[in-house]
């Protein structure tokens with residue numbers, strides 16, 4: 678590298694321009710938006726990621742996150758899809774197949790390779806660069822619940838409807854008995870939607886119930902909505918559950934078992950992120966903010982600008998006797 682820089686010294690201004698141009702274009706393609714997926718739970722979570730039909734892929738479809746770990750994935754322009762957390766996963770000693778008690782994607786491996794989340798699972802759903810150039814996102818309990826999830830946008834556009842959303846309550850123990858999923862070793866591990874538990878058109882918003890005016894909230898959907906007022910509790914719960922960001926470089930922090938202490942509320946008139954009348958019992962309460970910031974890699978623009986400056990300085994020293 679040093680030899681190349683020395684040989685290029687007479688062309689230093691051009692080389693510098695090229696490096697800066699490369700840095701800017703790399704940032705434009707890969708680094709403008711991102712997801713930082715963090716595990717604040719006291720147990721290991723295996724995030725699963727499914728890209729929508731026709732969407733570009735994210736860099737991973739699934740991986741393991743130990744407690745306190747986080748991982749940042751750059752988001753390609755126009756990405757749409759869903760992220761969720763798989764819990765209680767293990768590799769079967771006899772078959773070698775990897776499987777999870779909740780959120781399993783059927784791949785038999787740590788990556789999901791196009792597999793979808795088996796309900797019940799708390800889903801974080803995204804459509805980047807959608808209608809009007811906006812990013813749309815929500816946290817959905819329409820397919821049930823398995824662990825607390827927070828989506829918090831960060832960047833110049835945050836504020837207004839570009840606000841944190843999620844379901845921060847632990848709804849496993851609180852789950853109505855006829856929706857509860859329990860394992861003999863772990864007790865309550867997930868909470869089904871009424872649609873999955875009973876399969877009726879009324880709860881699933883199918884057939885005669887397939888419109889916002891005919892599919893109404895039920896006592897079951899209200900259990901989810903009371904605990905998590907900003908999350909989708911049934912299919913037509915759009916009014917209070919869809920959020921949008923306009924920023925060109927919004928970073929989305931997706932945190933499993935978030936600490937409620939660090940959460941800022943959104944615009945006035947938005948439903949609260951946490952229902953103050955309900956006790957929060959989820960997750961361990963370690964603060965995650967500092968760990969997330971430390972784990973985030975510097976952007977490629979910063980790294981490449983640094984390289985450009987070093988090259989320019991080296992070139993300057995080489996031609997100045």
Ligand SMILES: *[C@@H]1O[C@H](CO)[C@@H](O)[C@H](O)[C@H]1NC(C)=O
Pocket residue numbers: 902903904906948949952953954955
């Ligand atoms: C908070 O929870 C209580 C009890 O479940 C419920 O009556 C109330 O409507 C909830 N508030 C919101 C904003 O969802």
